[in-house]
Amino acid sequence: MTPTLLHAGNPGPFTGEGNWTYLIPGDHPVLIDAGVGQAAHLDAIAASLPAGPAEVIVTHAHSDHTGGAPVIQSRWPSARFSKYPWPERDGRMPWRSLADGDTVMSGAGPLVVLHTPGHSPDHIALWHADSRSLFVGDLLVLGGTVFIPASDGGNLVDYLVSLERLRQxxxxxxxxxxxxxxxxxxxxxxxxxxxxxxREEQVLAALAERIETVDAITDRIYATLAPALVAMARDSVLAHLIKLEADGRAQRHDVHWAIVG
Ligand SMILES: [Zn+2]
Structure with missing residues (x-):
């Protein structure tokens, strides 16, 4: 598996240096993730593959992965667009629905769809068994951690199960x-x-000190935080609290959280 790496050209506070998309040329050329529609990205796709991709598979609905789908569709109308459904967020693109265990052909052989929710409910990874390689979307990022947006479709319990599944x-x-x-x-x-x-230990330690709200726990755990990142940190703390609640180790009353037992 030697995909062509095409940069989406979208650096920013939430995307870091921006997104990679992966082109797998061959009989049934596949593009993994759609970028955001930057002209340079489309030109790079065209340079590698003048006839365009046969299929565009997106790893999940977040806009840095799907935003470019409509313009790719305009430029190459025969391309098929595929993703795991998230009805509230899938918009007007005519997505072909993928399910866990589906096999999608690519120029380098079959890719198996793995439903790996947690970062978002619709997240998929793609497994290329021949090379034992995985396209992981937003499940893993070297040199950082993955944001679990607990108030917007993220779920830490699901995410940990997804990581374990990839590890297996x-x-x-x-x-x-x-x-x-x-x-x-x-x-x-x-x-x-x-x-x-x-991180879970830190949240439990804060609860043990009767620090009871998401905002207060965030202030305790993240001593210094750029203002732009505070909302993300709070959502991460909420993700841990919801996991602890699911584990039967924390409970909430309104906006207040407490240790069980
Ligand atoms: Zn994402």
């Missing part, structure tokens, strides 16, 4: 939507699980 595959390599290729995905997943465990 013993992938040799992972291609993320942000940042460099990941040559040792299992190691990164292990680090992620440890990071979440530590």
């Amino acid at each position: 595959l013993s992938p040799a390599r992972a291609w993320p939507a942000h940042g460099p290729v990941i040559e040792d995905p299992e190691r990164l997943i292990t680090q992620y699980l440890e990071h979440r465990r530590q």
Whole structure:
């Protein structure tokens, strides 16, 4: 598996240096993720593949992955567009629905669709068994952690299950939507699980001190935080509280949270 990396050209506070999209040329050329419709991105697709992709598979509905779909469709009307459904967010594109376990042909052989919710409810990864490589969308990013937007479709319990599922595959390599290729995905997943465990301990410690609201817990855990990132940090804390609630270790009354027992 040697995909062509095409940058979406969308650096910003929430995308870092911007998104990677992956073109797999061949008989049934596939583009993984649609970028945001930058002219340079479309020109790069055309330079690699004048006839355009046969199929565009997006990893999830967030706009940095789907925003470019309409302009790609305008330029190459025969392309098919596929994703796992998220009806509230799928807009007007005529998405072909993917389901867990589906096989999608690519120029490099079959890709298996893995429903991997957590970062978003519709998130998928694509598994190329021949090369033991995974296209992981926003599940993994080297040098950082993944945002779980608890108030907008994110779920930490689901995310941890998804990570465990990826780890079970013993992938040799992972291609993320942000940042460099990941040559040792299992190691990164292990680090992620440890990071979440530590974060959970911090949230429990705050609750034990009767620090009871999301805002107060966020202030305690994240001592210094750029103002633009406070809302994300609060949503991350909420994600942990909701997980603790699901585990039977925390409960909420209105906006106040407490340890169970
Ligand atoms: Zn995303």
